[in-house]
Amino acid sequence: MTKRAAIIGGGVIGGGWAARFLLNGWDVRVFDPDPEADRKVGEVLTNARGALPMLYDCALPAEGKLSFHGSIAEAAEGADWIQESVSERLDLKHKVFAEIQAAAPGVPIGSSTSGFKPSELQEGAADPSTIMVTHPFNPVYLLPLIEVVPSEATSPEMVEAAKAVLTEVGLYPLHVRKEIDAHIADRFLEAVWREALWLVKDGIATTEEIDNAIRYGFGLRWGQMGLFETYRVAGGEAGMRHFMAQFGPALSWPWTKLMDVPEFTPELVDLIADQSDAQSGHLTIRELERKRDRNLIAMMRALKQQGTASGKLVGQHQRTLMRPPQDARPMITQDRMVPVDWTDMNGHMNEGRYGQVFSDAAEGVMAFVGADEAYVSERQLSYFTVETTIKYLAETRAGEEIIVESRVTEGGGKKLRCFHEMKRKSDGEVMATCDQLMLHVSLETRRTCAPPEDVADKVAALAALHAEE
Ligand SMILES: NC(=O)C1=CN([C@@H]2O[C@H](COP(=O)(O)OP(=O)(O)OC[C@H]3O[C@@H](n4cnc5c(N)ncnc54)[C@H](O)[C@@H]3O)[C@@H](O)[C@H]2O)C=CC1
Numbered sequence: 001m002t003k004r005a006a007i008i009g010g011g012v013i014g015g016g017w018a019a020r021f022l023l024n025g026w027d028v029r030v031f032d033p034d035p036e037a038d039r040k041v042g043e044v045l046t047n048a049r050g051a052l053p054m055l056y057d058c059a060l061p062a063e064g065k066l067s068f069h070g071s072i073a074e075a076a077e078g079a080d081w082i083q084e085s086v087s088e089r090l091d092l093k094h095k096v097f098a099e100i101q102a103a104a105p106g107v108p109i110g111s112s113t114s115g116f117k118p119s120e121l122q123e124g125a126a127d128p129s130t131i132m133v134t135h136p137f138n139p140v141y142l143l144p145l146i147e148v149v150p151s152e153a154t155s156p157e158m159v160e161a162a163k164a165v166l167t168e169v170g171l172y173p174l175h176v177r178k179e180i181d182a183h184i185a186d187r188f189l190e191a192v193w194r195e196a197l198w199l200v201k202d203g204i205a206t207t208e209e210i211d212n213a214i215r216y217g218f219g220l221r222w223g224q225m226g227l228f229e230t231y232r233v234a235g236g237e238a239g240m241r242h243f244m245a246q247f248g249p250a251l252s253w254p255w256t257k258l259m260d261v262p263e264f265t266p267e268l269v270d271l272i273a274d275q276s277d278a279q280s281g282h283l284t285i286r287e288l289e290r291k292r293d294r295n296l297i298a299m300m301r302a303l304k305q306q307g308t309a310s311g312k313l314v315g316q317h318q319r320t321l322m323r324p325p326q327d328a329r330p331m332i333t334q335d336r337m338v339p340v341d342w343t344d345m346n347g348h349m350n351e352g353r354y355g356q357v358f359s360d361a362a363e364g365v366m367a368f369v370g371a372d373e374a375y376v377s378e379r380q381l382s383y384f385t386v387e388t389t390i391k392y393l394a395e396t397r398a399g400e401e402i403i404v405e406s407r408v409t410e411g412g413g414k415k416l417r418c419f420h421e422m423k424r425k426s427d428g429e430v431m432a433t434c435d436q437l438m439l440h441v442s443l444e445t446r447r448t449c450a451p452p453e454d455v456a457d458k459v460a461a462l463a464a465l466h467a468e469e
């Protein structure tokens with residue numbers, strides 16, 4: 001049965017949560033008293049539809065159903081998960097929890113709060129055991145980190161159930177064992193923010209220079225190795241101990257102002273806002289969001305290829321979504337969105353990527369006849385491509401959903417010949433075709449050999465079936 005999430009509060013963060021659940025096949029019921037909530041959630045969802053599927057080399061589950069409701073009780077009806085993302089006010093959150101628990105007792109409730117501790121959220125609650133912090137990062141539909149912060153009163157079973165739900169929708173639940181104001185990541189970000197404010201206030205750097213210091217340098221390191229692993233490497237062969245001996249004392253040097261908070265005077269606010277306008281004012285917030293999303297997708301896809309950091313998680317989630325072809329006719333061997341990193345200076349999918357699509361399609365055919373990953377690794381047998389002819393019939397752009405239909409046109413002895421048609425999913429137009437000849441090989445001798453009977457029979461049967469078309 002389709003699972004159901006209730007999203008209470010549909011602003012920047014609630015909209016992102018709604019998109020994350022919907023695009024992972026959950027039904028989503030939203031309550032937000034703002035009369036513009038459906039437009040706002042709709043806009044976040046539009047961005048997310050054009051972004052999240054690009055992370056994966058396969059289709060996401062069919063999108064769930066989105067509905068808006070007039071009360072918390074209605075939105076929470078039948079929910080398997082309730083995510084609270086109302087404005088950051090403790091009294092409001094208490095009121096909302098009371099309404100949720102009256103309507104949906106026993107259902108786990110995650111709060112998006114950036115600052116409040118779970119024990120503060122639980123004050124006066126009818127059932128504190130179902131309440132915990134599940135703190136996301138913007139954009140929730142792309143960034144996987146969720147800080148899961150229970151208090152002593154939160155039921156451990158609820159916490160485990162929460163982690164399972166979050167993992168299912170492609171998120172990375174980081175269990176914060178000790179509750180603390182602002183959790184782990186925001187506490188860290190506050191320190192960076194404080195130093196950045198000082199640098200601007202003291203006229204040392206502009207907002208743009210600070211951003212450049214991050215994005216051309218350590219920001220790149222943080223996205224893949226974090227802080228400690230990066231510094232371990234910086235310690236040279238002697239590693240972390242040497243790093244600390246060398247750079248640890250720097251913390252007491254006079255240039256840091258870690259414990260001093262700059263006063264937020266109107267002058268400082270103007271200075272920062274004006275510099276930020278000069279830096280980025282030529283782009284609208286929506287344009288900046290799209291730029292951010294495209295960059296995040298390209299970076300996370302590169303990390304997926306390396307099997308590391310957030311890319312490792314995307315790879316793991318992808319494995320739960322990948323389905324080998326289900327039917328012989330038509331045999332759908334690819335069902336995916338064209339990602340941003342596949343386009344070239346002509347603004348369309350680069351010709352090399354067509355080879356990638358048809359190579360992945362061939363793997364689908366191989367899996368269908370039993371020559372799957374286990375066959376390759378355990379039996380040391382495989383198929384190698386020896387010839388392809390690709391015809392490019394229509395332009396394909398980033399964000400377009402495509403499918404590939406594959407037919408076996410020759411399937412005797414060592415030969416497996418396929419004809420693939422790449423189609424636009426929305427209207428079925430054929431955008432490219434590929435005639436591909438593969439030969440069966442032994443990975444031990446690296447030479448061609450006949451496939452074993454089980455695979456040979458399936459290849460022959462498929463060729464006969466497809467010949468009837
Ligand atoms: N904006 C950010 O970067 C992040 C925010 N958060 C947290 O997420 C929560 C929401 O923040 P944003 O989405 O940024 O704020 P927002 O202002 O964009 O959205 C808050 C929404 O709550 C709605 N709301 C107010 N009273 C309500 C009620 N009684 N029932 C249902 N909805 C109600 C408002 O109409 C509004 O749409 C806060 O707790 C915040 O700390 C967490 C991570 C990042």
Ligand SMILES: C[N+](C)(C)CC(=O)CC(=O)[O-]
Nearest residue numbers: 113114136137138186189
């Ligand atoms: C600014 N903020 C404290 C609300 C930010 C967050 O909580 C997380 C984020 O997305 O950076």
